[in-house]
Amino acid sequence: xxxxxxxxxxxxxxxxxxxxxxxxxxxxxxxxxxxxxxxxxxxxxxxxxxxxxxxxxxxxxxxxxxxxxxxxxxxxxxxxxxxxxxxxxxxxxxxxxxxxxxxxxxxxxxxxxxxxxxxxxxxxxxxxxxxxxxxxxxxxxxxxxxxxxxxxxxxxxxxxxxxxxxxxxxxxxxxxxxxxxxxxxxxxxxxxxxxxxxxx
Numbered sequence: 530x531x532x533x534x535x536x537x538x539x540x541x542x543x544x545x546x547x548x549x550x551x552x553x554x555x556x557x558x559x560x561x562x563x564x565x566x567x568x569x570x571x572x573x574x575x576x577x578x579x580x581x582x583x584x585x586x587x588x589x590x591x592x593x594x595x596x597x598x599x600x601x602x603x604x605x606x607x608x609x610x611x612x613x614x615x616x617x618x619x620x621x622x623x624x625x626x627x628x629x630x631x632x633x634x635x636x637x638x639x640x641x642x643x644x645x646x647x648x649x650x651x652x653x654x655x656x657x658x659x660x661x662x663x664x665x666x667x668x669x670x671x672x673x674x675x676x677x678x679x680x681x682x683x684x685x686x687x688x689x690x691x692x693x694x695x696x697x698x699x700x701x702x703x704x705x706x707x708x709x710x711x712x713x714x715x716x717x718x719x720x721x722x723x724x725x726x727x728x729x
Contacts, residue, residue, distance in 0.1 A: 531555070533589075536562025554580065558590070565597045573597055588617035592624060595631065604634035615647065622654030626661050633668055641671050659688045676705030680712055683719050696723050 532555035535543040540563035547556035547563075557580055565573035577594045584590060595610035611628035618624055625647040632644035645668040648661055655661050666681035679702035686695035702716040 532559035533562060533593075535559050537566060540564075540566040554584075558593075562593060565593075570597060570601050586617055588614045588621070588624070591617065592627065595627060599627075599631050599634075604631045607631040608635065608640070620654070622651035622658075622661075625651040626655060626658065626664065629664050629668070630660075633664060633671070638671075641668055644668050645672070657688065659685060662688065676702050677712060679705060680716055680719075683716065687719065687722075692723050692726070696720060699723070 532543070532547065535546065536559040543559045543563035544567075547559045549560075551557075557576055561573050561576035561580065564570075564576060574594070574597060577590060577597065580590050581587070581594065591610045591614040595607040595614060597607075598604075598610065599607035608628065608631045611624065611631050615621070615624045615628050629644035629647045629651070632640040632647070645665065648665045648668065651658075651661055652665075662681045662684040666678050666685065669677040669681060679698045683695045683698035683702060686692075686698055696719075699716045699719040703713060703720070706713040706716060
């Protein structure tokens with residue numbers, strides 16, 4: 530964890546502190562992240578791939594490889610690494626969000642379906658994540674699912690404290706969704722919640 534923090538927050542210091550001569554796992558992990566943070570993607574990938582060759586079942590090595598690729602415009606390649614990280618750590622909602630973001634950026638209908646499935650599972654752990662609801666809104670919109678898009682946007686508005694917007698999106702969701710379904714009930718719950726809160 531200390532090595533990871535050094536790599537992300539102080540890459541120059543990490544490269545000084547963890548020299549090439551240090552072949553320990555924390556040192557190589559810190560160097561991989563520091564190299565990526567400094568824009569040296571090739572060397573960063575070589576270093577993280579070396580760790581993955583030894584520890585293929587480490588979810589965090591797979592995660593950081595996915596991040597390196599995704600943030601360098603290689604979403605399709607990042608999907609493989611994020612997917613593996615999710616397989617290894619299925620209880621992590623954050624990893625599912627990262628995977629979904631990469632999947633949606635590939636702009637393929639099959640990947641959109643997988644992205645939404647992962648986000649719907651992530652809701653159980655990360656219900657307060659604005660990014661989760663933003664991605665869900667984008668995914669549902671790609672599928673022309675107006676009701677679920679509005680519901681996700683209502684959730685986003687609640688998290689931002691935008692009462693009128695949340696009320697509007699929840700009402701739109703309620704009109705579009707099948708009455709009696711959990712999503713329709715959630716839209717009603719959002720409207721009731723907003724109406725019950727004192728106005729400031």
